[in-house]
Amino acid sequence: MLFKRTYTLTSKHTPDNLRSKIKGEHLNIHNLDFEIMEKEGILKIIPHTEYAEEKIYTLPITHVTFEENGTGGSKVKMNSKPRRIDIGGPSLVLAFSLFLFLAGLGLFLFMQDQGYDIASYILMFVGSIIFIFFWYRMGAGYFDYIRKQKKWIASQL
Numbered sequence: 001m002l003f004k005r006t007y008t009l010t011s012k013h014t015p016d017n018l019r020s021k022i023k024g025e026h027l028n029i030h031n032l033d034f035e036i037m038e039k040e041g042i043l044k045i046i047p048h049t050e051y052a053e054e055k056i057y058t059l060p061i062t063h064v065t066f067e068e069n070g071t072g073g074s075k076v077k078m079n080s081k082p083r084r085i086d087i088g089g090p091s092l093v094l095a096f097s098l099f100l101f102l103a104g105l106g107l108f109l110f111m112q113d114q115g116y117d118i119a120s121y122i123l124m125f126v127g128s129i130i131f132i133f134f135w136y137r138m139g140a141g142y143f144d145y146i147r148k149q150k151k152w153i154a155s156q157l
Helices: 015-022 088-110 117-140 142-156
Strands: 005-011 026-029 032-039 042-048 060-068 074-082
Touching: 005 142, 015 060, 015 074, 015 142, 026 142, 032 142, 060 142, 074 142, 088 117, 117 142
Parallel strands: none
Antiparallel strands: 005 074, 026 032, 032 042, 042 060, 060 074
């Protein structure tokens, strides 16, 4: 999917050592607390939104797994995806901007000779602007949380 991110990092420490070092820690990103907890052998970085002062729109849930790489070190895999409760809004905005762009493209291709070329340009422009603004906001919010989590995990390795 468009919002999922996967990273692979390497470390010279053993998986058990890394797991015990990271488990139970708290991250503070943009004044929001993220807790690292273990469930079924996987470390999960989960946001705590109950103390958030401002409205939070889309937050990631990150799964961190450890594997031995054969040289005494470990390979760390991070998989981030939006929370189920948060994915509806971004999906609707993405679908709406795509619909506007495709409607404008359809008008341009099939109705241009009937004088709909200006309307098609407007629809494609509005759809593109909505998508660009949406992607910028996701980059400053959701994807920034993921980048800072990755940076913190890499600093612990």
